[in-house]
Amino acid sequence: xxxxxxxxxxxxxxxxxxxxxxxVTQLCKDYENDEEVNKQLxxxxxxxxxxxxxxxxxxxxxxxxxxxxxxxxxxxxxAFKMYxxxxxxxxxxxxxxxxxxxxxxxxxxxxxVELPDNHSNLVYSxxxxxxxRGALEMVQMAVDVRFAQDTLRGDSVTEIRMKFIKRIEExxxxxxx
Amino acid sequence: xxCPLYIRxxxxxxxxxxxxTVHTSLDVVEEKISGVGKALxxxxxxxxxxxxxxxxxxxxxxxxxxxxxxxxxxDSSNTSLRDxxxxxxxxxxxxxxxxxxxxxxxxxxxxxxSKAFDSIVSTMMVQAC
Numbered sequence: 001x002x003x004x005x006x007x008x009x010x011x012x013x014x015x016x017x018x019x020x021x022x023x024v025t026q027l028c029k030d031y032e033n034d035e036e037v038n039k040q041l042x043x044x045x046x047x048x049x050x051x052x053x054x055x056x057x058x059x060x061x062x063x064x065x066x067x068x069x070x071x072x073x074x075x076x077x078x079a080f081k082m083y084x085x086x087x088x089x090x091x092x093x094x095x096x097x098x099x100x101x102x103x104x105x106x107x108x109x110x111x112x113v114e115l116p117d118n119h120s121n122l123v124y125s126x127x128x129x130x131x132x133r134g135a136l137e138m139v140q141m142a143v144d145v146r147f148a149q150d151t152l153r154g155d156s157v158t159e160i161r162m163k164f165i166k167r168i169e170e171x172x173x174x175x176x177x
Numbered sequence: 178x179x180c181p182l183y184i185r186x187x188x189x190x191x192x193x194x195x196x197x198t199v200h201t202s203l204d205v206v207e208e209k210i211s212g213v214g215k216a217l218x219x220x221x222x223x224x225x226x227x228x229x230x231x232x233x234x235x236x237x238x239x240x241x242x243x244x245x246x247x248x249x250x251x252d253s254s255n256t257s258l259r260d261x262x263x264x265x266x267x268x269x270x271x272x273x274x275x276x277x278x279x280x281x282x283x284x285x286x287x288x289x290x291s292k293a294f295d296s297i298v299s300t301m302m303v304q305a306c
Contacts, residue, residue: 014279021281112279114291119282 013085017111024124034121041123043177045130053135056082064139068164069093071141072100075132075162084108088160099163101148107158115152123147125158132162140168183289186250187302198236199248202228206238206246223271224264239267245274251305258305266301273297 023044027037060078065071072090081087085108092101109125123129129145136143142165149155181199186192205228225238232253239247247270251258277283277291 018279018281021279025281112276114280114282114293116282116290 013108013111017108020109020127021113024122028119028122034119034123038121038123038126041126042130042133045127045132046134046177047130048127049131049134049136050138051134052083052131053138056135068097068100071136072102072162076102079135092161094163099161102160102162104158104160107151110152110158113152120153123150124152125150128160132160137168142166142168182287183294183298185295185298185302187306195250198231198234198250202236202238202248202250203246205229205236206240206248209238210240224267226260237263237267239271241271247271247274255305262305266305269297269301 024037024041027040028034031037031040056079060074060082062074062078065074076088076090080102086104086106088102088104090100091103093099107125109128113124115122115124125147129147132145133143144163144165146161147159148161149157149159151158181196184192184196184199186195206225209225209228223239223241225240228236228238228248230236230253234253235251235255237249237251239249241247247267249263249266251263273294274289277289277294278285280291283289283291
């Protein structure tokens with residue numbers, strides 16, 4: 001089992017940030033269209049998420065969540081902490097309890113990143129939406145994940161909005177997108 | 178290829194004259210960094226100090242190990258700026274430059290258009306004047 005000491009987190013994070021940056025800029029060159037890049041990042045994220053969930057469940061030993069509120073807490077306090085070293089806050093619950101926001105004060109993916117003017121429609125961290133969507137699908141939850149605010153696009157915080165769509169039947173196979 | 182990636186002056190009029198001063202200072206920088214033997218070059222300090230005095234200005238230089246050159250031009254009448262303050266300005270510039278390089282959208286060699294870099298330079302220039 002791997003141990004993420006805070007020291008190894010710091011040494012790894014610059015390479016991780018630069019690698020993600022290289023991935024995004026390469027996609028920008030390949031597709032020349034922000035919306036398409038967003039879609040590709042989301043797709044990649046989904047493929048990561050369906051696999052990452054196994055690692056997460058094995059390493060965190062969290063049990064089955066009883067409701068969406070518990071899911072939100074586990075995502076913010078355990079998953080984000082484990083993989084990105086940050087703990088977003090969970091807020092803005094819808095009255096029905098099926099939608100909430102994750103507010104990130106900092107996001108290691110975007111360290112040093114400044115979006116040029118010609119990429120105003122790029123949602124740089126779209127990978128994260130896919131990861132969350134793919135991971136939750138493997139525990140039978142269909143969710144919609146999108147960025148409501150983005151510091152790279154001038155907002156004061158980064159806000160991810162997550163909405164519960166429905167429970168997925170267990171015998172439906174999930175595959176790569 | 179010796180066009181500057183970034184040039185800023187306060188006040189902004191007369192910026193052209195700074196282009197000239199900076200350009201001629203590059204020769205002095207080259208002289209300073211090539212004038213040491215191989216052994217000394219390995220220990221060369223990044224901060225080059227006062228490059229040359231002119232009637233109106235004091236010109237300071239700093240070169241990274243990747244041969245990126247920073248030049249600070251200060252009015253001769255400014256006697257309050259001390260050597261360690263200039264050193265600290267260069268360190269801040271160097272750190273900000275490193276952040277610019279880490280922006281995946283920045284292509285090395287392009288003019289620097291980073292808002293973060295602009296803001297560090299603005300703050301520094303306000304403090305120095």
